Amino acid sequence: MEVLYDGIIQAFSLMISLDAEVLAVTLLSLKVSCGATLVSLILGLPIGTLLALARFPGRRLVVSMVNTGMGLPPVVVGLFVTIFLWRNGPLGFLEILYTPSAMIVAQAVIAMPIVAGITMASIQNLPATMKLQVLALGATRVQMVWILVREARLPLLAAVMAGFGGVISEVGASIMVGGNIKGQTRVLTTATVMETGKGNFDVAIALSIILLMLAFGVNYLLTVIQQRERPR
Amino acid sequence: MKRWIALGLVMVMVSAFSAWGGAKPVILATTTSTQDSGLLDLLVPQFEKESGYQVKTIAVGSGQAMKMGERGEADVLLVHSPAAEKKFMADRFGSRRRLVMHNDFVLVGPATDPARIKGTSAQEAMGRIARSQGLFLSRGDNSGTHAKELGLWKGAGVVPEREKWYQQTGLGMGQTLDVAAEKRGYTLTDRATYLAHKKRLGLVILVEGDNALLNIYQVIELAAGKNTRINSAGGQAFADFMVAPKTQELIGRFGVDKYGAPLFTPDAGKNPASLGI
Structure with a gap:
């Protein structure tokens, strides 16, 4: 228990003194995970909307794949992304392995x-008649999709939170494709693994606490936005 | 406000994508022990300052580091698995291999020492552990330490793989030491990692100083002929830096302030035969 106590003390002293290395690691965690969440929104929102509204052959298969993907193990993703980004891999010419972009x-x-x-x-949870009503009132298909997405915006913020929460806390993929390089790709989770390996449990606990506070802070912000307007 | 948040996110992403640039980076594939001991945190910034190259240190086991070298996914290796290195060089994956430093492995275990290995030779100790079926924790991860351990078992004529008393963690050295401490088992460790963890372990050194326990680190430049994407100039610059007199002096002093004795002995320019390899 003494270790835990030391770690908590260490966490606050690192935060109060604005330790340059811890600050850099924290900012990089935020940068990478915000960037990844943004990319996933750009791709995931249209795909999710399409799957909710469109009917096409093989839809069930795609929906099952998306649902399985919600629990995609980060190490598996890390392994495949690494193989693709290798110098001699299909995307090797990008030369982004072991960088924040990877x-x-x-x-x-x-x-x-x-x-x-x-x-x-x-979007599927919206009343089934809504789509028909919107169309009956003379909206085009594009307008209809836009209205439904707007109507579902509060639960959609939950998607942002879940996506961000999933990646800020993940370590398996980050350590594989990033390499935990000091000053370049070291983020809170990979630094925690390394400090644990070094036996510096107090620093590891401090980093964990900072990670928790960061995740809490971002989610709190999003929750405030979400709760500002009551869902009708 | 929403617009500002969106703008902020875009800026964050753009800056993350543009966070690197400049000279072609050097990928150094090395073992966890060089990183966990803190040695590379001292040497790498020094090299970057002197040469202008940016180093990407990927700390994995020696086996994986050499695999990366074979595939041309690294530019220079710093490894400690002499037998595997010999094969690596014979297969012409490396162009040049030079001695950098050594320290030693030690056999550690609970102070009660149920297999009574204290003070024996490494080979005798392995035999005694097997005969008394004392719990032994192996790295089991194809690292340099794991390779050394397998060599010791072989020397003692023991095949431990399927034995109940032989457990493989598949983890790094630090974590394997933690497991050994919790289970009160024996394990083979490099001295540097043991010293870094000693304060909370409750494991003691039982066998040390045997020539069979030397832990020798060498730097390997990769043969460019095999792969055009290798940054040979950067790899060579790093290898040259590791054996330069000034660096060797830094290595020889490393750890004195923290442990009272150096963690590594610099070896550049010595005849490998003098270390028995």
Whole structure:
């Protein structure tokens, strides 16, 4: 228990003194995970909307794949992204392995199905008659989709939160495609793994606490936005 | 407000995508022990300052580091698995291999020492552990330490793989030491990692100082002929830096302030035969 106590003390002293390395690691975590969440939104929102509204052969298969993808193991994603980004891999010419960009790619792959899945569920949860009503009132198809997405915007923020929460806390993919390089690709989770390996449990606990506070802060912000207007 | 949040997110992403640039980076594939001991945190910034190259240190086991070298996914290796290195060089994946430093492995275990290995030779100790079926924790991860351990079992004529008392963690050295401490088992560790973890372990050194326990680190430049994407100039610059007199002096002093004795002995320019390899 003494270790835990030391770690908590260490966490606050690192935060109050604005330790340059911890600050850089924290900012990079935020950058990478925000970037990945943004990419996953750009891809996941349209896919989720399409799956919710369109009917096409093989839809059930795609929906099952998205639902499975919501629990995609980060190490599996990390492994495949690494293989693709190897110098001699299909995307090797990009030369982004062991850079923050590679981590954004991997994390976006993890978050995308989460965003798509929740988007699909929240649009499907709208009253079934709504689509018909909107169309009956003379909206075009594009307008109809836009109105439904707007109507589902509050549950959609849950998709953002779940996506962000999934990637900021993941370590398997980040350590594989990022390499945990000091000053370049070291983020809170990979630094925690390394400090644990080094036996610096107090620093590891401090980093964990900072990670928790960061995740809490971002989610709190989104929750405030979500709760500002009561769902009708 | 929403617009500002969106704008902020875009800026964050753009800056994350543009967070690198400049000279072609050097990918150094090395073992966890060089990173966990803190040595690379001292040497890498020094090299970056002197050469202008940016180093990407990927700390994995020696086996994986050499696999990365074979595939041309690294530019230079710093590894400690002499037998595997020999094969790596014979297969012409590496162009040049030079001695950098050594420290030693030690056999650690609970102070009660149920297999009575204290003070024996490494080979005798392995035999005694097998005969008394004392719990032994193996890295089991194809690292340099794991390779050394397998060599010791072989020397003692023991095949431990299927035995109940032989458990493989598949983890790094630090975590394997933690497991050994919790289960009161024996394990083979490099001295540097043991010293870094010693304060909370409750494991003691039982066998040390045997020539069979030397832990020798060498730097390997990769043969460019095999792969055009390898940054040979950067790899060579790093290898040259590792054996330069000034670096060797830094290595020889590393750890004195924290542990009272150096963690590594610099070896550049020595005849490998003098270390028995």
